[in-house]
Amino acid sequence: MTQNSDTLTDTMRRHSLRLGAFAVGTALLLAVVYALTKDRIADQRLATERAALAEVFPLALHDNDLLDAAFILQPDTAGFMQTHLLGLSTARTAYAATLTGVGSGVILPLETADGYSGTIVLMIGINAEGALTGVRVVQHAETPGLGDKIDTALSPWIRSFNNRSLPNTPEVLWQVKKDGGDFDQFVGATITPRAVVAAVHNALLFFDANRERLLAGTTP
Numbered sequence: 001m002t003q004n005s006d007t008l009t010d011t012m013r014r015h016s017l018r019l020g021a022f023a024v025g026t027a028l029l030l031a032v033v034y035a036l037t038k039d040r041i042a043d044q045r046l047a048t049e050r051a052a053l054a055e056v057f058p059l060a061l062h063d064n065d066l067l068d069a070a071f072i073l074q075p076d077t078a079g080f081m082q083t084h085l086l087g088l089s090t091a092r093t094a095y096a097a098t099l100t101g102v103g104s105g106v107i108l109p110l111e112t113a114d115g116y117s118g119t120i121v122l123m124i125g126i127n128a129e130g131a132l133t134g135v136r137v138v139q140h141a142e143t144p145g146l147g148d149k150i151d152t153a154l155s156p157w158i159r160s161f162n163n164r165s166l167p168n169t170p171e172v173l174w175q176v177k178k179d180g181g182d183f184d185q186f187v188g189a190t191i192t193p194r195a196v197v198a199a200v201h202n203a204l205l206f207f208d209a210n211r212e213r214l215l216a217g218t219t220p
């Protein structure tokens, strides 16, 4: 009986030691893998972020690193006029572009809660002349097959904002065609594109009201 229980205790101790050694070995292996890959993962993350920014603001229009020129816009950011035009419900990142040290544009975050379902978050690029260089939806919960055509993966619709500006598109045309404007609605889905058109127009009004500060060439 005592001999049996000693054998059992020995066996359990051996298994515990093996398990402990395995855990330590695994942790060490993970630490080594992490150390070897963390720089590459960080580089890939930065490359992905830069590629996303290049979608809305062309590389040819800036020579600064936009990630170094990031600044935060809040619903009530001091120093800007009419921040409510961006529709922000929370702090979001903007980016100031420069070319040879001169402000060449800006990437702005904006939101609209006027879509069909929840908040639509967008990023837009605007050049120094106040023209749109790109608009992309960053986040939305619109209905698949109806409102989700705001996503470039599903439709080129959002590219119809490219090169639009306040001077080349009069106020009355910043609407979907169904309402007398210049922008297509989707079949069976007018609410989503209507909300996006209004949000982008408002963002251009924000840019216009804050042009000097946004193009100051330094992080505001």
Ligand SMILES: Cc1cc2nc3c(=O)[nH]c(=O)nc-3n(C[C@H](O)[C@H](O)[C@H](O)COP(=O)(O)O)c2cc1C
Pocket: 116, 117, 142, 143, 144, 146, 147, 148, 178, 188, 189, 190, 191, 192, 193
């Ligand atoms: C289940 C369901 C989901 C819908 N999703 C959307 C949507 O994501 N975006 C949208 O614009 N309309 C959506 N619609 C259609 C709208 O209710 C509306 O009929 C359409 O946008 C036309 O709007 P209008 O009458 O203002 O032109 C959806 C309708 C239903 C029944």
